[in-house]
Amino acid sequence: MNWPHLALGLAMMMFISHSSSAEEVEMAVATGQAAPDFSLRDQNGETRTLSTYRHHWVVLYFYPKDDTPGCTQEACRFRDDLPALRKLGAEVLGVSVDNPESHAKFSSKYSLPFPLLADTDGKVARQYGALWSLAFIRFAKRQTFIIDPQGKIAKIYRQVRSETHSQEVIEDLKALQRSGR
Template identity: 60%
Template sequence: MLVKLVMYGLILWLAVWGYRQYSQPSARLSVGMKAPDFKLSDAQGGTRRLADWQGKWVVLYFYPKDDTPGCTKEACQFRDDIQQIHALGAEVVGISVDTVASHAGFAHKHRLPFPLLADTNGQVADAYGALFNLMVIQIAKRTTFVIDPQGTIAEIYSNVNPDGHSQVIINDLKRLSAF
């Protein structure tokens, strides 16, 4: 009985600790800083770098897992709003620690018209402060960065709620690009 209580207590402590780690906003990057460049594979097997979008606004969003309810909702809202986002001179780029094959299936299934990049070792998510690392489990935190045409971070959204996030981005792009 005592062993069970200790085990339950340990599991509860790990769950609380894990959630607190997951929900912590990034302190490493802030608005006005240069966005870290990266080199990652996309769902088609090509290689993409942040520099590929130089001269455009970039909505760089990190998400936990392909084909999960919240991630699907977020991706499909970006898909549905892509014309408005493009009209504001911006591109959408999704990053998670899933594989190229996983991204390819997710993008095809939901007809996603923007690149999904595979950060399988979590280095890019970590550079952006968007990596949840609990020993053997690594996932990207739901975090979005709006990067201006010069490659500077213009906005950071931590602990993103997928409901309506795309519209928040559109509204902020309108405000930011007015300058």
């Protein structure tokens, strides 16, 4: 094995994963904008459309891959905090480029009580500026969007720590609701 080449390859992947292409920056949404609508299949094969959640707060979180350590931790934190989020009138939707079958296994394994949406072509992640791609490899970046009951983006998290993120979302939802958003 050629260790210098392996180290260089890993360093390049890390750099690329933290970089954004002009297309991604162009497609990224901003706070105050209408959230791009979408229709995606969930882990049960049901089609979920963002517009059906109008009049609710939505926590739309993108994650790289089912059943990986950080993604599992983040999903389980949202699962455990779901009663508090729902008490605030919020629904949680997870999105990755994995297929519905992968989502079904992940959801079942960890008893996830919210929809995991299959954005297999990466179109929705791209609209939100949350797609990372290199040649044939595509992942959703770990990013979250709070969408208000009128369908506008109220808060964007471009940097997420999976172990504390759901609590951060709860606190920010409370603040947004206190401020009349």
